[in-house]
Amino acid sequence: MDIDLDPMKGINILYDSKGRKRQLQIDIAVLENNPEAVEDILDVIVCGSRRNEPAISLAELKKRIGRSKKR
Numbered sequence: 001m002d003i004d005l006d007p008m009k010g011i012n013i014l015y016d017s018k019g020r021k022r023q024l025q026i027d028i029a030v031l032e033n034n035p036e037a038v039e040d041i042l043d044v045i046v047c048g049s050r051r052n053e054p055a056i057s058l059a060e061l062k063k064r065i066g067r068s069k070k071r
Contacts, residue, residue: 011041
């Protein structure tokens, strides 16, 4: 079994004219052959996009989850 250790092979980030990240282009073969690696990359992108959000305590998270379950 061949494992490609380069997780970015077949995955490209496309930028707009101002150099801002705008699109993620994923080769279908990469998605089919290694969906876990693609999921990991997407997780990193989501984490990066949320880095400026305020942190909340575990108690606050549990309170929010409790409220959402009651709806």
